[in-house]
Amino acid sequence: MIYNDLVDAIGHTPLVRLRAAPAGVTVAAKLELQNLFAMKDRVARQVILEARANGVLAPGGPIIESSSGTMALGLAVAGHALGHPVHIVTDPRIDAITLAKLKALGCSVHVVDAMTANGWQSARLERLAALREEYPGAFWPRQYSNPQNPLAYAALAKELVxxxxxxxxxxxxxGSGGSLCGTARALRRELKAAGRTEPLRVIGVDAVGSVLFGQPDQPGRKQSGIGNSLVPGNLDHAEIDEVHWLNDHEAFVATRDLAREEGIFAGNSSGSVYRVLKHLAATVPPGTRVVGIFPDRGDRYVDSIYDDGYWERARLAELPLRTEPSEVPYGTEVDGWARAEVPSTPRRRLVFVESNTTGTGMLALSRARDLGLAPVLLTNRPGRYPGIGEADCEVIRCDTNDADAPAAALRARFDADEVAGVTTTSEFYLEAAASLAATLGVPGNPPAAVAACRRKSETRRLLTDAGLPQPVSVAVTSEAEVAEAVAAAGLPCVVKPAADSASTGVLLCDSVEQARDHAAKLLAITHNVREQAVPTEVLVEELVEGTEYSVETIFADGELHVVGVTRKSVSPPPSFVELRHAFPAPLDDAASGEIERVVRAAVEAVGLRHGACHTELRLTSAGPTVIEINARLAGGMIPELIRLAGGPDLLTQQLRAAAGLPVELPRGELTPTGVAFLTSSEEGRLAGLDGHEAARSLPGVAEVHIARRPGDPVRPATDAYDRMGYVIASADSVEDLDRSLDAALDRITVRLTND
Known part of the structure; x- marks a missing residue:
C-alpha cells in the first residue's frame, strides 16, 4: 500500500506469534517497534493533528516537549512532515543514536545538566518551562497527561481485533501510561461491541525503582522508556489488573533473550514484556490468547543493553536475577521480579458542556483532575479556548447547540457508568448541561428550573407567584408594546434582554423613545455570541435604587446553605457593569437575616435543588428586592474572593456536587477580600498598561491580572467583556480594603493610541 506521506504511514504494525507459546496457547507480539521510529509515533501524530484541528497549534508553530527517546522521535518525524519546528528537552541519558536522529531531522535538542531532587524528569520540565517563556505560543504536547496520548491507541486496539x-x-x-491504558480501554470497548462477555485482563510491566505502582523512587535506574519518577495523569490504574516489576538486570537479560530466542532486536521495555509473556505462556490454560506490546527497536541500546562492558560498569550482576515472579501485596517494596494485583477505583469522567473563555473556565478543568475525575469538554469550536492545550482535558467536538448531539457524542465514546456528572462554566450552556445530566441520569438541577432562571420573564412569573419582592417587569415582543411597558415600570426604566450574560444589552433609559429604540435593537438580535437562537423578548423593568449585593448558596445533602453575601459596585448609568466586589459584605445581622430569608424563598420558588446558585438583589429602604437568580456560580472572580477570604472553594465544591461527591463547607473567620476591575475611560487601541508591577507590590494586594495586550481595542465598559483586568486585595476591614484597591488602581495607567 502506498501512503500520501509519513504521517499516514504511522501504525498498521504486524502481529507476530512467538515461539515461546506451548500448543493451544496463542502468545503474540504487536511489533510497534516497526513504526517509523517506535510506538509513540502514534501519539505524536495524534496530539499534533488534534492540536492543529483545535487551533492550539498554529501553522508553522513550534513544538516543545520533554523526552529521552521515542516520543521525541515521533514528534520529530510528524512535526517535520507537518511543517513545525521541534524542540526536545532531554537529559544526559539520551543515547547517541537517538540524539543523532533528532539532529538529522532538524530538531533543536536541549540537554539538562543535572537532575533535581525529584529526578531527571523534574529537571527536564523546569527547562521546558523556561523554553516556553522563550517561545510564546509554542505547543507543549504534554505526553504524560494529554488525553490524546491514550486516545492515539484506539487504532492499535482495532488492529488487534x-x-x-x-x-x-x-x-x-x-511509562507515561498512555499506551497500555489507551489500548486497554479501547480494546475493552471493541470486544464488548463484538459481543465478548469475558473480561479482558490487563498486565502492566514496570521497572523496580519507579513510582508508578506504589514503589519508592530510584532515579538512578538504568531502564529507559519504562517507569517514571512522577505519576503521570494518563496512568489510569483502573485499566490495569496486575503489575510486574523487573530490575535493570532482569530487564536487560530478558531483552537479550528476546533477540536470541525470537530474533527480535528490541529495547528493554519490549524485553520486560517478553519476560512476562513467557511466564504467562507457561501458566495460562489452553485456548488463551495473550498479546504483548513491543514498543521500540534495540538500536538505541547498543551501548548499554547489548554492551558487556556497560553491564560491568553498571554492576548489573549485583542485582537479583529471578526466573519467576514473587507474588507480593500491592505496596510492598521489591528489588527484583515481582507481581501484585492492582487495587483501583474506576476513574470517572466529569463532562463540561462548553466553558467560560476566561476566569474559571480552564481552571475548572484542572480542579476536576485534582478531584480524581477525568475532565471531558464537549465543544463545537475548541479554538475558542486559548488554554485548552494545557488543560489535560479530553476534547470531543459536537454541536453543543443541538439538543441531541451531546448525548450522542458521549454514548459513542463512553459507557453509561463512566460518566460521573455533567456541568458547565458557561451561562449560555446551563440548560444544555441540565438536560444532558437528566438524560444520563447523573446529578443535576431540574432542566425546567434552569430554563426558568435563564428566561428572566419566567423568573419574574415564579417570583410573583411566590409573593417575593422584585422590580415591576413587563415582557415585550415588539416596539409597539414598549410605551405601555414603560408606563407600568416608570421612568427611568431598565431595558434588557430576556436571556443573556455579563450585563450585555442592559441599559437605563430616560424616555419612552430611548426605551423603544433600545428594545428594537435587542429584538433585532436573533443569536447570541455562542450562535444560539435567542427569544424574541425584551424586559422593561422598574429601576430599583439601593446598594447591590449577591448571595452565594450551594446545596449540600439536600439542604440549601448560604455561603455569604458580596457587596457589588456597578458603573454609573446608563450601563450596569460590575466594577468592584467585596466579600463578606458589611451588613448588620438584621439586614443579613432578611436577605437570607428572601434568597431562600426565591431559590425554592424557581425550583432549584442542586449545586451552586448566584442570586443578585438590591437592598432598598423597604428591604431586599430580587434582581436575578442564576443556576450557577457567581462570575466576576467572586468564588475566588470567597476562597481567599477563608471561605470554601466554591468552584471545587460545585464540581463535587456535579460529580455526585459530598459537598464540603468548612467554616472559619473571614478576612475582607475584594476585586476591582480595570476599565478604560476612552475608546481606542491599547498602547500599554503601566504600573501593574507597582500595584502588585502594594501591601494587601494578592493579584494583579491584565487581560488585554497592546494592540487590542478598548472602550468604556458597557458590559463585563469590556473589562481589561483586575486587582484582588485583602485587608482588616472593608474600609481598608477599598483604600487598598483604590491605591492599586491609581498605580495603573492605561495608554491608548488611535492608530
Whole structure:
C-alpha cells in the first residue's frame, strides 16, 4: 500500500506469534517497534493533528516537549512532515543514536545538566518551562497527561481485533501510561461491541525503582522508556489488573533473550514484556490468547543493553536475577521480579458542556483532575479556548447547540457508568448541561428550573407567584408594546434582554423613545455570541435604587446553605457593569437575616435543588428586592474572593456536587477580600498598561491580572467583556480594603493610541 506521506504511514504494525507459546496457547507480539521510529509515533501524530484541528497549534508553530527517546522521535518525524519546528528537552541519558536522529531531522535538542531532587524528569520540565517563556505560543504536547496520548491507541486496539479476533490478556510496559491504558480501554470497548462477555485482563510491566505502582523512587535506574519518577495523569490504574516489576538486570537479560530466542532486536521495555509473556505462556490454560506490546527497536541500546562492558560498569550482576515472579501485596517494596494485583477505583469522567473563555473556565478543568475525575469538554469550536492545550482535558467536538448531539457524542465514546456528572462554566450552556445530566441520569438541577432562571420573564412569573419582592417587569415582543411597558415600570426604566450574560444589552433609559429604540435593537438580535437562537423578548423593568449585593448558596445533602453575601459596585448609568466586589459584605445581622430569608424563598420558588446558585438583589429602604437568580456560580472572580477570604472553594465544591461527591463547607473567620476591575475611560487601541508591577507590590494586594495586550481595542465598559483586568486585595476591614484597591488602581495607567 502506498501512503500520501509519513504521517499516514504511522501504525498498521504486524502481529507476530512467538515461539515461546506451548500448543493451544496463542502468545503474540504487536511489533510497534516497526513504526517509523517506535510506538509513540502514534501519539505524536495524534496530539499534533488534534492540536492543529483545535487551533492550539498554529501553522508553522513550534513544538516543545520533554523526552529521552521515542516520543521525541515521533514528534520529530510528524512535526517535520507537518511543517513545525521541534524542540526536545532531554537529559544526559539520551543515547547517541537517538540524539543523532533528532539532529538529522532538524530538531533543536536541549540537554539538562543535572537532575533535581525529584529526578531527571523534574529537571527536564523546569527547562521546558523556561523554553516556553522563550517561545510564546509554542505547543507543549504534554505526553504524560494529554488525553490524546491514550486516545492515539484506539487504532492499535482495532488492529488487534482485526488480526486476532479477540484478546484474553494484554501485556504492556508503563511509562507515561498512555499506551497500555489507551489500548486497554479501547480494546475493552471493541470486544464488548463484538459481543465478548469475558473480561479482558490487563498486565502492566514496570521497572523496580519507579513510582508508578506504589514503589519508592530510584532515579538512578538504568531502564529507559519504562517507569517514571512522577505519576503521570494518563496512568489510569483502573485499566490495569496486575503489575510486574523487573530490575535493570532482569530487564536487560530478558531483552537479550528476546533477540536470541525470537530474533527480535528490541529495547528493554519490549524485553520486560517478553519476560512476562513467557511466564504467562507457561501458566495460562489452553485456548488463551495473550498479546504483548513491543514498543521500540534495540538500536538505541547498543551501548548499554547489548554492551558487556556497560553491564560491568553498571554492576548489573549485583542485582537479583529471578526466573519467576514473587507474588507480593500491592505496596510492598521489591528489588527484583515481582507481581501484585492492582487495587483501583474506576476513574470517572466529569463532562463540561462548553466553558467560560476566561476566569474559571480552564481552571475548572484542572480542579476536576485534582478531584480524581477525568475532565471531558464537549465543544463545537475548541479554538475558542486559548488554554485548552494545557488543560489535560479530553476534547470531543459536537454541536453543543443541538439538543441531541451531546448525548450522542458521549454514548459513542463512553459507557453509561463512566460518566460521573455533567456541568458547565458557561451561562449560555446551563440548560444544555441540565438536560444532558437528566438524560444520563447523573446529578443535576431540574432542566425546567434552569430554563426558568435563564428566561428572566419566567423568573419574574415564579417570583410573583411566590409573593417575593422584585422590580415591576413587563415582557415585550415588539416596539409597539414598549410605551405601555414603560408606563407600568416608570421612568427611568431598565431595558434588557430576556436571556443573556455579563450585563450585555442592559441599559437605563430616560424616555419612552430611548426605551423603544433600545428594545428594537435587542429584538433585532436573533443569536447570541455562542450562535444560539435567542427569544424574541425584551424586559422593561422598574429601576430599583439601593446598594447591590449577591448571595452565594450551594446545596449540600439536600439542604440549601448560604455561603455569604458580596457587596457589588456597578458603573454609573446608563450601563450596569460590575466594577468592584467585596466579600463578606458589611451588613448588620438584621439586614443579613432578611436577605437570607428572601434568597431562600426565591431559590425554592424557581425550583432549584442542586449545586451552586448566584442570586443578585438590591437592598432598598423597604428591604431586599430580587434582581436575578442564576443556576450557577457567581462570575466576576467572586468564588475566588470567597476562597481567599477563608471561605470554601466554591468552584471545587460545585464540581463535587456535579460529580455526585459530598459537598464540603468548612467554616472559619473571614478576612475582607475584594476585586476591582480595570476599565478604560476612552475608546481606542491599547498602547500599554503601566504600573501593574507597582500595584502588585502594594501591601494587601494578592493579584494583579491584565487581560488585554497592546494592540487590542478598548472602550468604556458597557458590559463585563469590556473589562481589561483586575486587582484582588485583602485587608482588616472593608474600609481598608477599598483604600487598598483604590491605591492599586491609581498605580495603573492605561495608554491608548488611535492608530
Amino acid at each position: 482485526a488480526d486476532l479476533g479477540g484478546v484474553d490478556i494484554l501485556v504492556g510496559a508503563v
